[in-house]
Amino acid sequence: MSAPEQTRLAATDLDIVVIGAGISGINAAYRLQTQLPEATFKVLECRDEIGGTWDLFRFPGVRSDTPIFALGFEWAPWPSSHQPFADGASILAYLKECVSRFRIDEHILLRHRLLEANWTSQTNRWNLMVHDENESRRRAYTAKFLAFATGYYDYQDPLSSHIRGLESFEGEIIHPQFWPAKCDYAGKNVTIIGSGATAVTLLPALQKEAATVTMLQRSPSYVLSTSNRPFRIPWFVSKALPLSLIYTWIRWYHILVGYCFFLFSRCLPLYSSKLLRNAARRQLPPWVREDLHFKPEYSPWDQRLCIAPDGDFYRALHQPNVQIKTATIERVSARAIHIHGETIPTDVIVPATGLRMRFGGRVDIKLDGVSILGTVPDRLLWHGAMLSGVPNAVFMLSYGVGPWTLAVDNAAHILVRLFKFSRSRQIRYLAPELPADNVMPKLAIRPFSSTYVKEAAGTHPKYGGDGPWRPKNNPVVDYFHARWGDLTRGLHYE
Numbered sequence: 001m002s003a004p005e006q007t008r009l010a011a012t013d014l015d016i017v018v019i020g021a022g023i024s025g026i027n028a029a030y031r032l033q034t035q036l037p038e039a040t041f042k043v044l045e046c047r048d049e050i051g052g053t054w055d056l057f058r059f060p061g062v063r064s065d066t067p068i069f070a071l072g073f074e075w076a077p078w079p080s081s082h083q084p085f086a087d088g089a090s091i092l093a094y095l096k097e098c099v100s101r102f103r104i105d106e107h108i109l110l111r112h113r114l115l116e117a118n119w120t121s122q123t124n125r126w127n128l129m130v131h132d133e134n135e136s137r138r139r140a141y142t143a144k145f146l147a148f149a150t151g152y153y154d155y156q157d158p159l160s161s162h163i164r165g166l167e168s169f170e171g172e173i174i175h176p177q178f179w180p181a182k183c184d185y186a187g188k189n190v191t192i193i194g195s196g197a198t199a200v201t202l203l204p205a206l207q208k209e210a211a212t213v214t215m216l217q218r219s220p221s222y223v224l225s226t227s228n229r230p231f232r233i234p235w236f237v238s239k240a241l242p243l244s245l246i247y248t249w250i251r252w253y254h255i256l257v258g259y260c261f262f263l264f265s266r267c268l269p270l271y272s273s274k275l276l277r278n279a280a281r282r283q284l285p286p287w288v289r290e291d292l293h294f295k296p297e298y299s300p301w302d303q304r305l306c307i308a309p310d311g312d313f314y315r316a317l318h319q320p321n322v323q324i325k326t327a328t329i330e331r332v333s334a335r336a337i338h339i340h341g342e343t344i345p346t347d348v349i350v351p352a353t354g355l356r357m358r359f360g361g362r363v364d365i366k367l368d369g370v371s372i373l374g375t376v377p378d379r380l381l382w383h384g385a386m387l388s389g390v391p392n393a394v395f396m397l398s399y400g401v402g403p404w405t406l407a408v409d410n411a412a413h414i415l416v417r418l419f420k421f422s423r424s425r426q427i428r429y430l431a432p433e434l435p436a437d438n439v440m441p442k443l444a445i446r447p448f449s450s451t452y453v454k455e456a457a458g459t460h461p462k463y464g465g466d467g468p469w470r471p472k473n474n475p476v477v478d479y480f481h482a483r484w485g486d487l488t489r490g491l492h493y494e
Contacts, residue, residue, distance in 0.1 A: 011140035014040045016147060016419065017128060019361065020110050021045035022052015024149035024396035024408040026095060028075055029104045030414040034075075036419060042141070043149075045106075045129060046113035050099055052151055054092040061205030062088035065197050065307045069231065069256040070403035073098060079246035080231045084254070085309040112139075117146060119391055120364040124428035128394065144422070147415055149396040149408065150361030161193065161351040171347045175357065176202065187211050189345045191337055193329070194352035195221040196450070200306040201354060206471035213316075214344050215324045216337065217405050218425035220296045221306050222276045225283060227255060228309035231463040234462035255403060255475050262301055262401045269299035293326050301401060303450045353454030359460045361396065367391075377457075380464045381445065381491055382483070383433030384472035385411040387461055389430035394418070400446040402475055410472070410482035415485055425493075432468070433492035440464035443471055 015036075018028050021043050029043050048056045064071050068086040072078035076098045077085070083305075086094075098187040101104045111133035118127045130143040158175045166173070173182060174421045178197050186209040192199045195217035231250055238246065261331050263274040273296075281290040308314060316322050327339035337344045346442065365372050372379075381386045384407065394415040398409040418430055442462035446453050468490040472478050 007136065008072070009140040010135075011142045013044055013142045014123075015143065016041035016145045016415070017126070017141060018147040018149055019114050019363065020052060020149035020396075021047075021050040021099075021110070021152065022054070022096065022149065023071075023405055024071075024151070024411075025052070025147075026099055026104060027389070027405060027409055028147050028149055028412045028415065029107050030073070030075055030098075030102055030124070031053055031409070031416055033102075033104070033107065034361070035416045041107060041109070043108045043112050044112040045108055045110050046133075048110060048157075048205070049388060050105075050108060050110070051092045051095050054088050054095060056155060057088055057177065057179075058181065059176040059202060059205075060441055061201045063201060063309070064091060065201075066258065066403045069250050070254040071405050072251075073405060074248075074251065074409060076102070077251065080233060080250055081340065083228045083230055085226075085228050085307065092225070109418075110134075114361075114363050116364045116366065117393075118313040118369060119393075121368050122275065122295065124392075142366050144392060144428075145415065146393040147396065147412075148360050148363070148393065150358075150363070152344065152357055152359075152398065154354040154358040154362075156358055158351075159354045159356040159455070161353050163193070163329055163332055166349075168334060169332050169346075169349060170334040171349065173349045174350050176350060180213075185210050185348050188347035190348045191216055191344055191346040192352050193217075194351045195219065196354060197304065197306045197350040199350075200308060200313050202301075204312040206350075207316050207319050207322045210321065210348075212321045212323070212345075214346075215322075216329070216339070216344065217293075217324070217326050218328055220294050220326060221272075221303065222296055222300055223280060223294070223306045223308050223313055224276060225279065225308045225311035225314060238380060240479060255406060256395065259402060259475055265300040273274070273299045277304075280314070282456040283311055285318045288324060289318055291322050291487065294328070294374060301417040303448050304401070312399065342425055354450060356415070357452060357456035357460065359456075365390075365393075377459060379450075379461045380432075380440070380442070380469045381461050382468050383414060383487070384478070385414045386432050388432045388434050391429050399473065399475070400448060401473065406479070407472065410478050414487065417483075422493070427493045430491060430493040432490050434464075434490075438464075440466065440469060447471075 016039060018025050025043050030043050032039060034437040064086050067084040068078045087198050095140055113131045115130060115131055116129040119126055126146050130141060158177045188210055189212045190200050190206050192208045193216050199215055200223055203213055203215050233246060244418045280294045284290055291391045330338045337346050359376055384397055389406045394411055396411045398404040420431060444457055445460055463469060
């Protein structure tokens, strides 16, 4: 924020400002209003609606790829009578119901885009420049703490697909991130480019109306078929425990089952690969070769597993209008995609090749007027929630292999504890500080080999090797530490 703008705009002073009103921001707001009822805070959301990802993504079949019992809020359990893998519309309705029921909407400012966040050492405050799109004007805020609940990808620019001849294609190119409300693909030849979670979700949904659907992948992925039946509570459990404990049990059951399978895959990669491939083979039609289309070159959890609730993806492959191809695209022409020795007639191309990851949204983060965006890759994460050398700012980051909500809720608890700590000791500055003799290795925050993850490695912070800088990947240990563990190690405050 420039000096003239600071002088011209009267700033609204708050204790805490949360950026983003998706799952992370809604959860943070609930923790703040229940655990810090005397604190003043606002949630700034640049879009017209709350919901983040679940408001933005509208492509056919969009759903959760982790059980909703674990993805839902700890303080507002998802009903056990519902299916574990919920569709996007149901998740968005759940978020809106939570915001209304707990009166979180009173703290949310929609269509407020944070342009710049500048920490000023002279006042020990964050100075925020915000564009209020409701009144087409700029507003200034100051805050003791910032919480970035901006997700992990770019909401405006999708990951570019570098495909030869794509500019000559005369049909429609529809990116899943920006699926139009009135998209007519009925009776058309659709080609999905990609093999990740989005492609696996789209295929069974599109095949119901499209003339043909081709899933064209450069390399295969692991696709795990899992039950989507409502979770059944054993009768003796429902009789013996109160409802609150039952919901806690359901939530942690799904969290730990997923985590145990991750550990199993890491410890026995060859065996887990064999299990996943054998399971895929049993569900494939005779004309689809498992050794060609479902034999990944990587071990399970070197990339995220794709989920097929009730085997919907495999059932779609049995349909006469669906095919899967594993090949490199040679070129795209006006109405076709050309691979080695074959032409795929195409009216609609859906490039489901991943998302463009972006740390901290599109906010220009500054320390005393100097942008830190260029130095983010050189900074380490402290307890998975703060950046080395950046004061009074908490970043809500997800697990790479677990439910999003679990990790961001840990960060919300850390935010609450830091605020209480600073208030009780009249501290105005808290920032993680690396030891002077730091020789820790720098570890990727998402240790996956996916193309979109590797492309983002140069713009994201890293984990260190031990102590408060170690990677956050143990849901049980991290849960207890965020709430009751030591938060002073590696933290400089004054």
